[in-house]
Amino acid sequence: MSKHTFSIGGVHPHDNKISRECAITPLPIAPTVYIGVSQHIGAPSVPCVAVGDKVKVGQVIAEPGGFVGAYIHSSVSGTVKSIAPRADLAGRASTHIEIAVEGDEWADGIDTTDTLITAIPEDPKAIIEKVKLGGVVGLGGATFPTHVKLSPPPGSKCERVIINGCECEPYLTSDFRTLLEKGEQVVVGAALLQKAMGGVPCTIAIEENKPEAIAHIREVIAKLGYKDMEVMVMKMMYPQGGEKQLIDAVMHRQVGSGALPISVGAVVQNVATALAVYEAVQKNKPIIDNSVTVTGECFPKQANLLVRVGTPLRYIIDYLGGVPEEAAKIISGGPMMGRAVANLDAATVKGTGALLFLTEKQTRRAPETHCIRCGKCADACPMGLEPFLLNKLAKNADWDACEANAAQDCIECGCCLYSCPAHIPLLDNIRVGKGFALSAIRARAAAAKAAAEAAKK
Amino acid sequence: MSKLLVSPSPHIHSKDSTRSLMLDVVIALIPAVVCSVVFYGWQELLVLGVSVASCVLLEWAITKYMLKKPSTIGDLSAVVTGILLALNVPYTTPWWVVFVGAVVAVGVAKMTFGGLGQNIWNPALVGRVFLLVSFPTYMTTWSKPQGLFGVDAVSGPTPLGAIQEGLMQGSTVQELTSAYNYKDLLFANLGGSAGEVCALALLAGFVYLCCRKVIKPWITLSIFATVALVSLIFWGVNPARFTDPLFNLLTGGLVLGACFMATDYVTSPMSVKGGVVFGVGIGLLTVLIRYFGSYPEGVSFAILIMNSVVPLLNMWFKQKKFGRK
Numbered sequence A: 001m002s003k004h005t006f007s008i009g010g011v012h013p014h015d016n017k018i019s020r021e022c023a024i025t026p027l028p029i030a031p032t033v034y035i036g037v038s039q040h041i042g043a044p045s046v047p048c049v050a051v052g053d054k055v056k057v058g059q060v061i062a063e064p065g066g067f068v069g070a071y072i073h074s075s076v077s078g079t080v081k082s083i084a085p086r087a088d089l090a091g092r093a094s095t096h097i098e099i100a101v102e103g104d105e106w107a108d109g110i111d112t113t114d115t116l117i118t119a120i121p122e123d124p125k126a127i128i129e130k131v132k133l134g135g136v137v138g139l140g141g142a143t144f145p146t147h148v149k150l151s152p153p154p155g156s157k158c159e160r161v162i163i164n165g166c167e168c169e170p171y172l173t174s175d176f177r178t179l180l181e182k183g184e185q186v187v188v189g190a191a192l193l194q195k196a197m198g199g200v201p202c203t204i205a206i207e208e209n210k211p212e213a214i215a216h217i218r219e220v221i222a223k224l225g226y227k228d229m230e231v232m233v234m235k236m237m238y239p240q241g242g243e244k245q246l247i248d249a250v251m252h253r254q255v256g257s258g259a260l261p262i263s264v265g266a267v268v269q270n271v272a273t274a275l276a277v278y279e280a281v282q283k284n285k286p287i288i289d290n291s292v293t294v295t296g297e298c299f300p301k302q303a304n305l306l307v308r309v310g311t312p313l314r315y316i317i318d319y320l321g322g323v324p325e326e327a328a329k330i331i332s333g334g335p336m337m338g339r340a341v342a343n344l345d346a347a348t349v350k351g352t353g354a355l356l357f358l359t360e361k362q363t364r365r366a367p368e369t370h371c372i373r374c375g376k377c378a379d380a381c382p383m384g385l386e387p388f389l390l391n392k393l394a395k396n397a398d399w400d401a402c403e404a405n406a407a408q409d410c411i412e413c414g415c416c417l418y419s420c421p422a423h424i425p426l427l428d429n430i431r432v433g434k435g436f437a438l439s440a441i442r443a444r445a446a447a448a449k450a451a452a453e454a455a456k457k
Numbered sequence B: 001m002s003k004l005l006v007s008p009s010p011h012i013h014s015k016d017s018t019r020s021l022m023l024d025v026v027i028a029l030i031p032a033v034v035c036s037v038v039f040y041g042w043q044e045l046l047v048l049g050v051s052v053a054s055c056v057l058l059e060w061a062i063t064k065y066m067l068k069k070p071s072t073i074g075d076l077s078a079v080v081t082g083i084l085l086a087l088n089v090p091y092t093t094p095w096w097v098v099f100v101g102a103v104v105a106v107g108v109a110k111m112t113f114g115g116l117g118q119n120i121w122n123p124a125l126v127g128r129v130f131l132l133v134s135f136p137t138y139m140t141t142w143s144k145p146q147g148l149f150g151v152d153a154v155s156g157p158t159p160l161g162a163i164q165e166g167l168m169q170g171s172t173v174q175e176l177t178s179a180y181n182y183k184d185l186l187f188a189n190l191g192g193s194a195g196e197v198c199a200l201a202l203l204a205g206f207v208y209l210c211c212r213k214v215i216k217p218w219i220t221l222s223i224f225a226t227v228a229l230v231s232l233i234f235w236g237v238n239p240a241r242f243t244d245p246l247f248n249l250l251t252g253g254l255v256l257g258a259c260f261m262a263t264d265y266v267t268s269p270m271s272v273k274g275g276v277v278f279g280v281g282i283g284l285l286t287v288l289i290r291y292f293g294s295y296p297e298g299v300s301f302a303i304l305i306m307n308s309v310v311p312l313l314n315m316w317f318k319q320k321k322f323g324r325k
Helices: A124-133 A174-181 A183-196 A211-224 A243-251 A271-282 A313-319 A376-380 A387-395 A399-404 A415-419 A426-456 B018-040 B042-066 B077-087 B095-113 B123-134 B136-140 B159-168 B173-177 B182-187 B199-211 B218-237 B245-250 B254-261 B272-292 B299-308 B310-316
Strands: A024-026 A032-036 A060-063 A078-087 A093-101 A160-165 A202-207 A229-234 A266-270 A289-295 A303-308 A327-332 A354-359
Touching: A024 A174, A032 A078, A124 A183, A124 A271, A160 A174, A160 A183, A160 A243, A160 A271, A174 A183, A174 A211, A174 A271, A174 A289, A183 A202, A183 A211, A183 A229, A183 A266, A183 A271, A202 A211, A202 A243, A211 A229, A243 A266, A266 A271, A271 A289, A289 A313, A303 A313, A313 A327, A313 A354, A376 A387, A376 A415, A387 A399, A387 A426, A399 A426, A415 A426, B018 B042, B018 B077, B018 B199, B018 B254, B042 B077, B042 B095, B077 B095, B077 B123, B077 B254, B095 B123, B123 B136, B123 B254, B123 B299, B199 B254, B218 B245, B218 B254, B218 B272, B245 B254, B245 B272, B254 B272, B254 B299, B272 B299, B272 B310, B299 B310
Parallel strands: A024 A303, A160 A202, A160 A266, A202 A229, A289 A354
Antiparallel strands: A032 A093, A078 A093, A289 A303, A327 A354
């Protein structure tokens, strides 16, 4: 079996997929859900229901707030109790729609059966429109609205759809379970994406530590008779699932700094997103739930749960027996790029993929010592940057130099900090440098645009 | 669980630490240490003991009493410096000379610059060169290995020293090298620093470090390749005046220098490209110093000279950034 991977850097954390045998099971619906209006990259959605309204599962409760925006649907049936600011998992307040659950009544037109629908609509525009109406956003982490990604700017052409089934983050298994249990739906979802992009070929990239999924998806593709779709076995390497890294691995093309994947002819969608596309297009079912891996060595019950969007984290954890005594940190997402949870009352969003419990021993950062110039950070950086240098520049607040040394290209994968033997908080500092570099670039672009418009007048 | 820890990602760390890397270097040096003790006997053990103990104690004392900072000896880098310094001097070196070497290595070359990671030159080599210049008698009168249980100590110059002396007296290289056979050089050197004793033991350590991914092989390999190539050219032109490539590879601490001194993280370039240029520079300078310099031995000087240009190499040779020209 030939194995593919990206060309620069990367690390091998232990994959710790201890929840891989846990089938996806539905979590009972919480008594109250809190659905945020900022669940995606882009403008927050605008609520279109009022306090006291009765809503059904799958009914639109917020509309896109701009071009880069997404519909948000009610994940439960019940009564809107409030539309008010509420703290997210980091403790930051944003508008949430509180719904008290009454029964489980679905909106009209949603097909809730398990029947596989393989007939693919002829019109690509119709597919993209349904994806938009289904509120589909990228579930691989970035939560970028999918219909925007499927509408390339004029002049660019998609040459290949890549379905990202790498799941390179340690511990996470929800994509793996989805591939195993809903492989048909994912594959049809991939075919829908191919159609939407004009009938281009498709590669489903799966890392070698998921042989069952590789075999199963190959079987499904053969069974459905799709000719232009293949499974590519990827080497285990983090961050294989990073969009730019995956395109490099699959197509041997490198997306330039600040450019979009479409500039090299690629559209990448995560496995969970492909499933969401299938459900939105074939079943009229918007994103109202998603699978969440609940895991960690200190957590007694490993699980993959199908969770309604807006479920409070505490409800999920209590369902599985509460927070274990030894847990020191709870992470939403994987251990490399996930976000530490500060507020257990926060509700899940479309992009919530995992809750990971780590003990203090597992997550404690050792004291920082002198850089020994070993270059391990530079070896690990999948963007070919020099973290040791950017770290120094950022600490000296030399933002111009940060930009000159491509701090803005940093994908925040954490490989540098992970591999630093001196335990220097490289990424913490580089993030700051990246922020300043990006704002300088944006300010220049805005100034250039304003100057061009002034010249026109 | 009472409170939740909150910090930016990543939330896990690899098992590597400065200490674990240095420990790997120590482990990699064990074959060479064992070999040198077996070949040279208890005197070598004394040199090793004095060197390691003084390096560690000096670093501890400097951090505690002069810098008033937490001690850094736990990172084991002083142990590595101590072993390397010991392997770089003859086993007959008096203990107080070894101590002076440690003072220069750790006190001057390392701690003056701010400790591990801040130094420009390899501390053990600075110590060695200081001793070579200051105590030439102790540093250049070599004794043939006597063995752990041996008795026949024979004084004599190192192979490279013998060649240089012989050349000055008008002999040809062929006559002079006929005294040595390469198997001896590979398995057990004749006169020389303790660390030059067994190229094979050093190479075993080098392979270990590469397998453990502590170091990358490129610096070492480019040194070997350059030394071989450059001496092949000279030797091809005039075999009576210049030693052959294999002789150059196996003598004068080249293996020790290329495997353990030039690959020191702190004083070598960060990128692979920079490392190759660094290695080529060391190889070239080594051969030129050996052929034309006034010292028979050039590896230490070559490495220290190339150490000085590492900041430039780091600036000039960067790895290719993703998606950029």
